[in-house]
Amino acid sequence: MHREVGLAPEPASVRRARHAVEDTLRRAGQAEDVVDTAALLVSELVTNAVVHARSSVGITVTVNRRGVVVEVADHSPHLPVQRSFTTDATTGRGLELLQALSVQHGARRTDSGGKVVWFALGQPQPERAEQAAPQPEPSVEVRLLHLPVGLYATFLEHAASLLREHLMTALDEATRADASEADDAAAGNEALTVLAEAVAPSLAAAAPGASSVDARAQLPRSAVPRFLTLQRALDRAVAQAAAGLLLAPASQPEIRRLRIWCCDQVVNQAMGADPEPWSRLDASAAPMARESPAWDTSSVTASDRALLAADDANRILAVSAPAAELLGWSREALVGRRLVAIIPPRMHEAHIAGFVRFLLTGERHVVGRRVEMPALRQDGSEVQVGLLVEAHRLPSQRTVLVAELDPA
Numbered sequence: 001m002h003r004e005v006g007l008a009p010e011p012a013s014v015r016r017a018r019h020a021v022e023d024t025l026r027r028a029g030q031a032e033d034v035v036d037t038a039a040l041l042v043s044e045l046v047t048n049a050v051v052h053a054r055s056s057v058g059i060t061v062t063v064n065r066r067g068v069v070v071e072v073a074d075h076s077p078h079l080p081v082q083r084s085f086t087t088d089a090t091t092g093r094g095l096e097l098l099q100a101l102s103v104q105h106g107a108r109r110t111d112s113g114g115k116v117v118w119f120a121l122g123q124p125q126p127e128r129a130e131q132a133a134p135q136p137e138p139s140v141e142v143r144l145l146h147l148p149v150g151l152y153a154t155f156l157e158h159a160a161s162l163l164r165e166h167l168m169t170a171l172d173e174a175t176r177a178d179a180s181e182a183d184d185a186a187a188g189n190e191a192l193t194v195l196a197e198a199v200a201p202s203l204a205a206a207a208p209g210a211s212s213v214d215a216r217a218q219l220p221r222s223a224v225p226r227f228l229t230l231q232r233a234l235d236r237a238v239a240q241a242a243a244g245l246l247l248a249p250a251s252q253p254e255i256r257r258l259r260i261w262c263c264d265q266v267v268n269q270a271m272g273a274d275p276e277p278w279s280r281l282d283a284s285a286a287p288m289a290r291e292s293p294a295w296d297t298s299s300v301t302a303s304d305r306a307l308l309a310a311d312d313a314n315r316i317l318a319v320s321a322p323a324a325e326l327l328g329w330s331r332e333a334l335v336g337r338r339l340v341a342i343i344p345p346r347m348h349e350a351h352i353a354g355f356v357r358f359l360l361t362g363e364r365h366v367v368g369r370r371v372e373m374p375a376l377r378q379d380g381s382e383v384q385v386g387l388l389v390e391a392h393r394l395p396s397q398r399t400v401l402v403a404e405l406d407p408a
Helices: 012-027 032-053 094-101 149-171 176-205 221-242 253-270 321-327 345-361
Strands: 002-007 057-063 067-074 104-109 115-122 139-148 212-220 307-311 316-319 371-376 382-393 399-407
Touching: 002 012, 012 032, 012 057, 012 067, 032 057, 032 067, 032 094, 032 115, 032 149, 032 176, 094 115, 139 149, 139 176, 139 221, 139 253, 149 176, 149 221, 149 253, 149 345, 176 212, 176 221, 176 253, 212 221, 212 253, 221 253, 253 345, 307 321, 316 321, 321 382, 321 399, 345 371
Parallel strands: none
Antiparallel strands: 002 057, 057 067, 067 115, 104 115, 139 212, 307 316, 307 399, 371 382, 382 399
16 A cells, blocks of 8 residues: 655644554554554654744655555755754654654655655565765854853753744744744754754763863854844744743743854854854843742741742742841842852853753752752852752743752
């Protein structure tokens, strides 16, 4: 049995692709576990085609004596790249699922300038001749000096989540303006993929546990303009997230600054400028322009324990008198500041990376267990404190973090 289906670049195509594969395989008498697996994998591949390629999608389903082969074609020449996201990431799962659930999979470029990603279930199929990679196009070397490893990984994961939701939102709206925004989001996603692929060798070669690297990235010169588009698309997505229109959290100043620095380095060095090293952002950066959640602060402010509450914008909402005394701040001076105000500068990037990753994935390195760490007092000195943080999900879907502190 052989079936071909053409789909438009819109979210509904994921459901249509799934139904087409399920219907074809059931008509061919395939077992339900094969049908379910094929439907899951084709959903991932079509989602990737809609999000990254922003083009029409072609599905081919073939059932033969050996098993099942499903091919997904789009108009983007960029072969899929596995990004190094955390194990709890909510994006970047397509290639992992292919590796885990198929007996074979691969990708090839087409003569028309697009690509085909395919997988096989059942028994291995005869070897498929993958098209040779085209001759390399002109490239530019970009050096990202002092690139912060943890913050960069969080930036990639956060940006991918923002762009994915932003694109799906734009595709759900039938206006020319939203179609343009969808094109920008898809082009920005390509820039993000190109950057991740080019920087990956430098990260792999870094010493274990290194907090920063001097990365060298060889980028196609034709991809450079897409980094300007990436900036534009992420600015829109961040504004949507700050307004509560996306599930992904809005961007923290450090993440936004790293994104701007990365994109500026690509564009500027492509024009002949010298590389400028990354430098940390100080704690005076203003919180995100997002309203504080509706939450009763009296349980913190009236407590005789050392308690501090912050929202999902990294903004301090309330402080008890014992906590203010322990931290060496007045309550009035702390409320409204970002949490990084009480964290030593050397730990800012690790804090922001962990904070955003928790909001993205629920990954908990600090939340729910007592840890000891230094806190920064208003006079610049440090005090060692024990910290137990609990997360509270509000009916509004906002998150409030309440920390209990004690002298360590």
